[in-house]
Amino acid sequence: MSTLEKPLHIDIPVKLAAAKVAFSIPALTFEGDLPASIFHLQLIENDIADWNANAQAIAVFHTNAGHVTLNDEAYNTERNVATGNPYKDLVADLMKRGVRFELCGATAKIHKWRNEDVLPGIKINTDAMARMTQLVQEGFVQISE
DSSP states (O other), X not given: OOTTTSOOOOSSOOOOSEEEEEEEESSOOEETTEXXXXXXXXXXXXXXXXXXXXXXXXXXXXXXXXXXXXXXXXXXXXXXXXXXXXXXXXXXXXXXXXXXXXXXXXHHHHHTOOGGGBOTTOXXXXXXXXXXXXXXXXXXXXXXX
C-alpha cells in the first residue's frame, strides 16, 4: 500500500472553541514559493473555520517583511521591480477571512512609506515590538515567524 493510500492517524487532535493569535513577521521564509507566514495564516484560518471557533488572528509585518503590505506602486519602488506586489491577493483573501494585517510604524518610517503606500485595510501601529507586547498582555498567543 502506498503512503498516499494509507490515512494519516492524528494522535493529538486539536479543536479550540476560542483562539487569539498574533503573528510577528520580521522576514519571509518560504514553503516552496509561498511565504511560510502566509501558509501558516491560511492553515490557522482553515482550522478556525473547521472548529467554528471564536477567534482573532493578527499579522504584524515589520523589518524585512514590511514590503508585503505595500500597494503595487510602492512595492515596485521598494523592490526595484515592475511586477507589482505578488502577495496582495493572498493578503486580501486572508483579510476577507478575518485576519487583521498591520505594518510596523517604525519600519514604515525607516523606509519612508506613507499611509497611502499600504494595501487597503492594513493598519499601521506605533512599532511592532510595542504592539506585540500589547497583544500578548491582551491574551494573544505570539507566533514568531
